[in-house]
Amino acid sequence: MSSGADAVLKRLAMQKRRLKQLNGMEVSVGAIKSVPEHTPEELQKIVRYNEYGTNKIPARSFLRGAVYRNSNHGWRFVSREAVKAVVAGKLTGDAAYKMVGDRMVKDVRHQIDIVGPANAPSTIKKKGRNQPLVDTGGLYRSIDKEVLKRGRD
16 A cells, blocks of 8 residues: 555656656747738748838837736736646646747737837828738738747757
């Protein structure tokens, strides 16, 4: 008959394996999903021009803005809940990272919706609206997550 200590040690070993699984993964979020309006190269330019600005376009940092607005509270909270679920055996490591990634995608897309500064009057006239980061909607729809093994190039 095994002792209570053996059961505790067995449970701790299982939790250690689950946590180790988490340590070998990461989630990446960005303009990574293919969209018909833009090639991957065009999306990279759109992200770079809007994130950092150009001579004619002011910076509208939707990625860094989402990190700034959410990393200390929302993302930290959902990450803690995901880790608790993995330790309890309710989620796999992959599912936990997908859960965190889903929240990050939602928050980056929200940042696209709210980021400023406003478009120039000529741009508003051309587009018919004042949503600086929404033209065709391709950038918004390209925001997605990817769960990766840590250390992958």
